[in-house]
Amino acid sequence: MAKLCSCCSMPAQYSLALLLSTVGMSRRIQKCSRVVLFCNDCIHALRENELWGTNALCNAFNRAYTATKQAFNERSSAPVTTR
Ligand SMILES: [Zn+2]
Numbered sequence: 001m002a003k004l005c006s007c008c009s010m011p012a013q014y015s016l017a018l019l020l021s022t023v024g025m026s027r028r029i030q031k032c033s034r035v036v037l038f039c040n041d042c043i044h045a046l047r048e049n050e051l052w053g054t055n056a057l058c059n060a061f062n063r064a065y066t067a068t069k070q071a072f073n074e075r076s077s078a079p080v081t082t083r
Contacts, residue, residue, distance in 0.1 A: 006056035012037035
């Protein structure tokens with residue numbers, strides 16, 4: 001079955017994933033979003049700065065951000081272990 005564009009449900013030709021990383025930590029936290037699929041027309045619209053507010057992209061970003069934030073909080077609250 002053909003994969004469909006997240007915006008217009010035409011057959012997808014591109015997939016986009018967001019990689020979110022912390023900066024300035026000794027061991028960086030890095031989370032990749034799920035991929036969001038786009039057709040040729042919609043990826044062009046994205047390039048023209050349209051479509052960045054689409055639900056699929058926002059959800060992908062939110063999940064990556066939430067996962068990063070959660071990992072950050074877990075690390076912050078983890079007891080210090082001596083090795
Ligand atoms: Zn499309």
